[in-house]
Structures are given as C-alpha cells and as structure tokens.
Amino acid sequence: MLDDGAPLFTQIAERLADQIADGALAEGERVPSTNELAAYHRINPATAAKGINVLTDDGLLEKRRGIGMFVAAGARERLLAERRKRFAERYVQPLVAEAHRLGFDADELVTLIREASHTEEGIRP
Incomplete structure (x- = not known):
C-alpha cells in the first residue's frame, strides 16, 4: 500500500515507474486506469490521475484515445x-x-x- 510520507500522487507515479523500470510493465502495455488505481489504493481518482499525468508529462506513458494509457515506446x-x-x-x-x-x-x-x-x-x- 501507499504510506511512505510522500504525496499520494507521487507514490502512484513512482510505483508505476518502478514497474516500467523492472519490466513488469512493458512498452505498449496498458497501465491500470485511474479508477482501477483509485480502487486498489483506496484513494481519490483525481489523485491517481495526477500520478498518471506525472508519467505522461515525462513521456513515459501515452494516452490512446478511448482505450486507456499505455507505456510509451522507449520509456x-x-x-x-x-x-x-x-x-x-x-x-x-x-x-x-x-x-x-x-x-x-x-x-x-x-x-x-x-x-x-x-x-x-x-x-x-
């Protein structure tokens, strides 16, 4: 679960980034949705979205309209x-x-x- 003292959205972004770095989330693979992350971690969907947006802004995730967020090529x-x-x-x-x-x-x-x-x-x- 989340609890290391950092803002929750930062923890979400770091967990997803760790999964990308470890290869658990491969290039082109769909990442959990905002609602899935929110339900799993029992947080507000807006907080989960903010974590995803950090990785999108860093070019690690890309949105595919209508189907979700995916690990970007070269991430x-x-x-x-x-x-x-x-x-x-x-x-x-x-x-x-x-x-x-x-x-x-x-x-x-x-x-x-x-x-x-x-x-x-x-x-x-």
Whole structure:
C-alpha cells in the first residue's frame, strides 16, 4: 500500500515507474486506469490521475484515445538512463570525492567496492 510520507500522487507515479523500470510493465502495455488505481489504493481518482499525468508529462506513458494509457515506446530506456544519472550524482560522485580526500586511488576504490559487493546478498561482482 501507499504510506511512505510522500504525496499520494507521487507514490502512484513512482510505483508505476518502478514497474516500467523492472519490466513488469512493458512498452505498449496498458497501465491500470485511474479508477482501477483509485480502487486498489483506496484513494481519490483525481489523485491517481495526477500520478498518471506525472508519467505522461515525462513521456513515459501515452494516452490512446478511448482505450486507456499505455507505456510509451522507449520509456524503460529513458527511465533507466535518468535513474543511472541520478545514482551517479547522489552516490558515485560523493563516494569518489570522499575516497579522494582519504587518499584512495581508483584501483583501491574499485577493490573496496568489489569486496563490499561480495558481502551483499544477491549482488555479484
């Protein structure tokens, strides 16, 4: 269910975007309607519509008149590219900057990352 403190429409948009990124919603596939989302999450249909509109404005969903909203062509690739960019900005760049301050060279940093990935369940080097 929805409850992480973010506005409900943002949570709807993020859940649908996650499904696109994961491949659970493929390009050309119909997404749940505003009323279906509202009923499932027990929210106002206008709130669900606002979440869908966020993804439409971002070019991830497209309306097909009379039949509903669908995942746009290239949506997954665009979404993953944006998420990779954000990941680099939020995590990699600060990590590299701090490693530099501590005197690590690139090879040492890569070794630390590989060692850490071995200890994390499900992550492979």
